[in-house]
Amino acid sequence: xxxxxxxxxxxxxxxxxxxxxxxxxxxxxxxxxxxxxxxxxxxxxxxxxxxxxxxxxxxxxxxxxxxxxxxxxxxxxxxxxxxxxxxxxxxxxxxxxxxxxxxxxxxxxxxxxxxxxxxxxxxxxxxxxxxxxxxxxxxxxxxxxxxxxxxxxxxxxxxxxxxxxxxxxxxxxxxxxxxxxxxxxxxxxxxxxxxxxxxxxxxxxxxxxxxxxxxxxxxxxxxxxxxxxxxxxxxxxxxxxxxxxxxxxxxxxxxxxxxxxxxxxxxxxxxxxxxxxxxxxxxxxxxxxxxxxxxxxxxxxxxxxxxxxx
Amino acid sequence: xxxxxxxxxxxxxxxxxxxxxxxxxxxxxxxxxxxxxxxxxxxxxxxxxxxxxxxxxxxxxxxxxxxxxxxxxxxxxxxxxxxxxxxxxxxxxxxxxxxxxxxxxxxxxxxxxxxxxxxxxxxxxxxxxxxxxxxxxxxxxxxxxxxxxxxxxxxxxxxxxxxxxxxxxxx
Ligand code: FES
Ligand code: FES
Numbered sequence: 001x002x003x004x005x006x007x008x009x010x011x012x013x014x015x016x017x018x019x020x021x022x023x024x025x026x027x028x029x030x031x032x033x034x035x036x037x038x039x040x041x042x043x044x045x046x047x048x049x050x051x052x053x054x055x056x057x058x059x060x061x062x063x064x065x066x067x068x069x070x071x072x073x074x075x076x077x078x079x080x081x082x083x084x085x086x087x088x089x090x091x092x093x094x095x096x097x098x099x100x101x102x103x104x105x106x107x108x109x110x111x112x113x114x115x116x117x118x119x120x121x122x123x124x125x126x127x128x129x130x131x132x133x134x135x136x137x138x139x140x141x142x143x144x145x146x147x148x149x150x151x152x153x154x155x156x157x158x159x160x161x162x163x164x165x166x167x168x169x170x171x172x173x174x175x176x177x178x179x180x181x182x183x184x185x186x187x188x189x190x191x192x193x194x195x196x197x198x199x200x201x202x203x204x205x206x207x208x209x210x211x212x213x214x215x216x217x218x219x220x221x222x223x224x225x226x227x228x229x230x231x232x233x234x235x236x237x238x239x240x241x242x243x244x245x246x247x248x249x250x251x252x253x254x255x256x257x258x259x260x261x262x263x264x265x266x267x268x269x270x271x272x273x274x275x276x277x278x279x280x281x282x283x284x285x286x287x288x289x290x291x292x293x294x295x296x297x298x299x300x301x302x303x304x305x306x307x308x309x310x
Numbered sequence: 311x312x313x314x315x316x317x318x319x320x321x322x323x324x325x326x327x328x329x330x331x332x333x334x335x336x337x338x339x340x341x342x343x344x345x346x347x348x349x350x351x352x353x354x355x356x357x358x359x360x361x362x363x364x365x366x367x368x369x370x371x372x373x374x375x376x377x378x379x380x381x382x383x384x385x386x387x388x389x390x391x392x393x394x395x396x397x398x399x400x401x402x403x404x405x406x407x408x409x410x411x412x413x414x415x416x417x418x419x420x421x422x423x424x425x426x427x428x429x430x431x432x433x434x435x436x437x438x439x440x441x442x443x444x445x446x447x448x449x450x451x452x453x454x455x456x457x458x459x460x461x462x463x464x465x466x467x468x469x470x471x472x473x474x475x476x477x478x479x480x481x
Contacts, residue, residue, distance in 0.1 A: 003327070003329065004328065004329040005328050005329075006311065006328035006329065006372065006374055008374075029372070029375075032370050032371060032372060032375065033352055033367075033370050036331070036352075036369075036370040036371075036372070037351050037352065037370065039329075040350060040351070041351075049328075049329070049372070051372070051374070051375055053375055077364075100352070100440065101352075101355065101367075101439050101440020101441075102365055102418065102421075102422075102436070102437055102439070102440055103352070103355060103358055103365045103366050103367045103418070103440045104352055104367065104440060106364045106365060106366055107366050107367070107370065107371065192439070193436070193439030193440065194353060194439060194440060
């Protein structure tokens with residue numbers, strides 16, 4: 001790195017003003033696990049790093065009756081270990097535990113994972129199946145957008161100069177109510193640790209008292225230029241009972257909906273087949289959780305292959 | 311930029327370039343070279359140190375971002391030149407060959423044992439999954455960590471239980 005200066009704003013307004021004024025020449029840094037590599041290999045060459053870590057109020061996980069809110073500076077490790085989140089969004093915890101290594105998760109923030117906009121990032125699909133809303137601070141104040149609209153392409157977000165992602169708000173059933181929702185995140189990788197997803201799949205399912213599906217969401221990573229929501233899943237599943245045949249059919253449709261590339265982690269054709277295999281497993285585990293047929297707080301095997309007793 | 315760190319219990323104040331990493335601060339400014347310089351991309355874990363007791367890869371950590379915090383490096387494990395129990399179990403298990411990964415392995419393992427004194431083998435492997443070793447094949451390292459956990463548990467249970475005798479501090 002060649003002589004990058006560091007600016008430490010003391011308020012969010014100061015950070016926004018500095019970033020707006022310096023444009024491309026200033027890059028926000030939080031955990032640093034992406035920014036430090038990008039500057040070192042020359043992918044970006046800012047004059048300023050704007051250290052957001054000390055800003056107050058942007059870190060932490062809160063719940064209410066409708067769901068949860070996560071501050072952008074919250075560490076991935078905190079998400080992984082949060083017991084309340086484990087009951088409300090198992091998908092998010094399952095996505096957090098496979099990101100990088102313990103060291104990387106201890107440093108990396110959820111805001112950084114989202115704003116780096118890597119197509120294979122773990123956090124986006126898990127948040128998308130919980131109806132994630134991104135709260136963004138900018139020169140004109142705060143605006144909120146559906147999280148999916150944050151992603152424009154590999155490494156590109158819809159953030160304007162001076163804008164900072166401050167929080168993501170999600171919907172989730174309150175575990176103390178007669179909870180009838182469940183979610184799950186599975187992924188395929190060559191190595192179990194320190195690898196990016198070859199394919200990532202997040203699913204959420206809601207059921208009514210008769211165990212009929214009343215809501216379903218599905219989102220994929222690493223199989224399109226941006227995290228991909230498969231909206232048709234709701235038409236295919238709502239009003240029906242979940243059957244193996246039906247989940248396989250959703251898997252087939254999802255495999256057609258995506259547009260993967262071929263790279264070191266697999267060919268496009270292989271990735272489609274992995275989508276077709278992982279989607280039914282993720283839907284099934286989310287359904288087991290929604291119907292209380294899954295031990296509370298227990299995480300699924302990373303690739304969703306269940307043993308006999310499960 | 312002034313960066314103040316407490317490293318292995320000792321306070322340091324050094325003026326450094328703003329983009330100085332914690333790894334460079336430790337190795338080149340403080341000349342604590344136990345922490346290793348490996349990939350510089352967060353992949354190998356050779357540069358692992360503890361910040362406020364949590365493991366981080368110091369090659370991706372700006373020193374100024376942790377100013378005012380406590381850092382523990384491999385140099386902080388031994389007492390007056392005497393290896394700590396984890397280090398001793400690495401030696402007795404042959405868990406170190408070329409030794410380049412060892413400081414990082416020790417710090418990741420130490421962080422695990424402080425948070426989880428009775429880890430399963432799977433938990434040890436998970437805790438060390440961000441530390442690459444090209445020599446040992448990992449099994450001996452995992453054995454060393456599990457043995458240390460067992461030895462620490464025995465040492466704790468060997469201390470006579472005095473609770474309830476006089477005070478109720480901490481209850
Ligand atoms: S040198 Fe830091 S992880 Fe390899
Ligand atoms: S002992 Fe040589 S790399 Fe681990």
